[in-house]
Amino acid sequence: MNNNEDIVLKLKNLKVHFPVKAGVFKRTVAHVKAVDGVDIDIYRGEVLGLAGESGCGKTTLGKAILRLVEPTGGQVSYNATDNEITELTSLTKKEMDPFRKKLQIVFQDPHSSLNPAFTIFGSLEEPLKKYGVSKRSERRKIIGDLLEAVNMHREYMDRYPHEFSGGQRQRIGIARALCIDPEIIVCDEAVSALDVSIQAQVLQLLMKLRKERNLTYLFITHDLSVTEYLCDRIAVMYLGRIVELCKAEDLYKNTLHPYSEALISAIPVADLDKKTKRIILEGDVPSPVNPPSGCPFHPRCPKAQDICKTKVPELKKYSTDGNEHYASCHLINQPEIS
């Protein structure tokens, strides 16, 4: 699966810096480095998890891929099924339109992502209108089918968002992302706002749709137990950079980066037999305006050495259980693979 043709989306040194303005003339005094040089290849048909604490830039990265936030540097290239590679970051707004059909997003908060003044049909028909389904009857049919695909009644399309519960609204959000048949869906904390019993329903629905429609997901979440269940590979982000990227099971079995280790140990597990020692990290995530020198994690890292304070570690390739495993830490005692 890891040959080049299968890469559907290639992020190369992607950067999103937001200016911080101050003073009477609103001069730019600093930059928030929300995403600071991210390289990821997303393979066709995989579920890539993107995990990290709040403020680490995972949502910004998701939005930058869709150009809902303009990247300030680097490239996002999309590889169509016929191997035609397009660099999305260099397109104008108009040129971007046909690619919006391939890339869709499901937002975190189902209460605020649907327009309360529109019926469900009204919200869902917009993308169809834009992409050339001109007959109303046809649109009604497509939307009806979609609602059934997300386990809801066809008749619900004439109701308003306030008539639905959180879980139902999230499913409508998923239906909206699906309605123009995208290839890649960015799920930005799609299950975080839901109750646990409803969360399981939505997770199963996402798995079912992926199988039926051969979708690729970029699944952004802070909940590592969900990523482990759902994802093929997981990328862990810290302060705008990827610190570890590997197969889902390797992240738990053969953790390489001390941050991932601490993150995993901090998750409360609903299993009395599995009590592990929590690694307590000191302090909070530093401000991305003024990140620490060297390795951005070193002020909180329990294993930090002198080298970590001065030299920024690069994302290097290792091998665990025969799988590719990327991590950026000076203190890994494993041979690097080129």
Added chain:
Amino acid sequence: MDLETQQIHPNKDKMENNKNIALSVKDLKTYFYTNNRCNKAVNGVSFDIEKGKTLCVVGESGCGKSVTASTIMQLLPTLSRIEDGEIIFYKDEEKINIEKLERNGKEMREIRGSDIAMIFQDPMTALNPVYTVGFQIAENLQYHTTMNKKEIREKTISLLDDMGIPLPEQRVDEYPHSYSGGMRQRAMIAMAMACNPKILIADEPTTALDVTIQAQIFELMDNLKKNYNTAIMLITHDMGVVAELADNVAVMYMGNIVESGTADDVLRRPTHPYTKALLDSVPVLGRGRNQDIKPIKGSTPDAYDRPVGCQFAPRCNWADESCKIMPEITNISTSHEVRCHKYKEIFQY
């Protein structure tokens, strides 16, 4: 384990002799009245909080767990009323019936903040943005103790220091907006712990926080329990948190406690279908991709249009005709109680 079915009255007299109980709630009913309709948010809840132990109340949103907490603190909105039941607070040798006290009367104000303290879910809104953090902590000490200004300031600084806030001498004079989320929550705990309360009620204290910060807060709460013998009532929706922190567990659904017992009882031998379903519906870290998660069918019913009898029946796989009648509480063992007709079948399952 013996499975004798012993129907017992909700008012357990035997527990009253137990010296370790800090707070005892008996058959509590809190109703809300809006638009000529009545929401029975808490509908007959009984539990005890023991000294030096953590009671976790688990449930989904809307099940009445937060209302139970605000009822104990008498912080309910005006549209609601304690309809029935008792809340007994054991202060040293004294027995105080909290439900009989006036909402904002002198006695209640004396208990609130000094004997029973509460941590709220959202530290962003629970702190007043126009006062310094130090002032807000000192307020509590000023009201409840006889310390002078200098002592209060020293105590406030040492409280912040205990909570692991860096540079407390400087931070004490800062406003909440310059604190991060985790620090605000720690300041809230400092405020709650200012008068060494006997009972600490924490209403989803870490839901708004990151896991690494959550781990810090849990470590703090564990230390409080050990060092001051504080009784903790922790409200949460996360079974992982329960497994990690709880000594005793009460599972709530639609205003009732459906199952209660020690953490071992409830997590290892779940006997109510809802508890079982809750445990089966979350992915567990370390079990990989092949774990089988089972969503609970349907969604929580409308509080104004409740099902007849057992509230969980419409979503339950075991439900039949007998579930049209509300089941009584049954004792499975001395510590383990369940509210279900079918518990024997489920127990064997």
